[in-house]
Amino acid sequence: MNIAYGRLANTTIGILCMIFMVAPLVLVVLFSFGSSSLMTFPIRGFTFGWYGALMARDDFWSALANSATVTGAVGVAATVIGTAAAMVIVRLRPRQSAAAFFLFGLPMMMPPLVLALALLSLFSVLGVKLSLVTVVLAHLTFTMPFVILIVTARLRDFDYAVIDSARDLGASPLKTFLTVTFPLIRPTLFGAALIAMALSLDDFVITFFLIGGGNTLPTLVWGMLRTGLDPSINALGTLILLLTIGSSALALRLTRYRG
Incomplete structure (x- = not known):
């Protein structure tokens, strides 16, 4: 009996946690189709009008082009x-690879605000003009x-005898990579x-x-939030959500490949 109650409690907590995490995303999608400009329940009607209003904005298309450029x-x-x-x-020794992972992983572990300030200071010292190029360089960090983590995990199971x-x-290193290594690790x-594109697409602070x-x-x-709150913001949020979830889901499916 105690075991049954324990399982029920664990299941209930798990469901509540899932609802807590998913409910805000569901609300964004629901309100993007609501006919009323007020984001309240009950939703009075169903419309694609807010998506049309979003598409009519010139700044949306320029922002979309910039995001596509940066993420690509x-x-x-x-x-x-x-x-x-x-x-x-x-191919490094364990201690050397651990040190390399730590150094490469530092930007990933830093708060985005601190990383953004550090990169802004660096570009200012170097006299680099802020643009999409600096955004791309910052996102790479x-x-x-x-x-590196994903590819390294795949390469640790790689059969280097084929290389x-x-x-x-008589194959050159480049030909060996293109004809042997790359086809085997291509899905990864x-x-x-x-995954890199999804992370880049979502970034705001940096x-x-x-x-x-x-x-x-x-x-x-x-910028839209600063000028007012209307459901076209939810429409934009839904588009970003679909792009992020779609690319992440496809990435997770591809990186399960084990050869």
């Missing part, structure tokens, strides 16, 4: 550089550690790239400090 560049650069770093780390065989047959690389001018989708949400 971050996804490619973080994957290329992170994979190269992972291929080196995985906290997305690359995730790529040695290719090299013995795509998954790591999508982007806000380093963009200089213009907007990405998260900073546009902040």
Whole structure:
């Protein structure tokens, strides 16, 4: 009897925690389709009008283009550089690889506000003008550690005998990577790239400090909140939510690959 009550209590707590975490996201989606400008219950009607109002904003399309530019560049650069770093780390001795993981993981462990201030100070000292380029460079500092961790985990189970065989047959290091290594770890690389893109797409604090001018989708949400609260903000939040969840879900599916 006590065991049954314990299981019931654990199940109830788990369900309540899930509701607590998911309910705000569900409300964002629901109110984005509500016909009333007041975000209250009961929802009076169903409409796509707030999405139309969002699409009619010129700043939405410019923010979308900026977000696409930043996330695309971050996804490619973080994957290329992170994979190269992972291929080196995985061959290091345990103490050396642990030190490398710690150093690469520092930006990931730092509060975003502190990291944003540190990068802003660095770019100011170097005289670098704030732009989308500085945003991409800043996003690389906290997305690359995730790529390194994911790719390293895959490479630790990798059979390096196939690489040695290719090299013995006269293949160059680049040809060996393109014809042997890359096809075997390709799903993991795509998954790591999508995770890096999802993290970059969602970032607000670092982007806000380093963009200089213009907007990405998260900073546009902040700007819309400052001028008023209407359901078109929920429509934008829903779009960001769908993009993030979609890319993350696909990434998790791809990174389960084990060859």
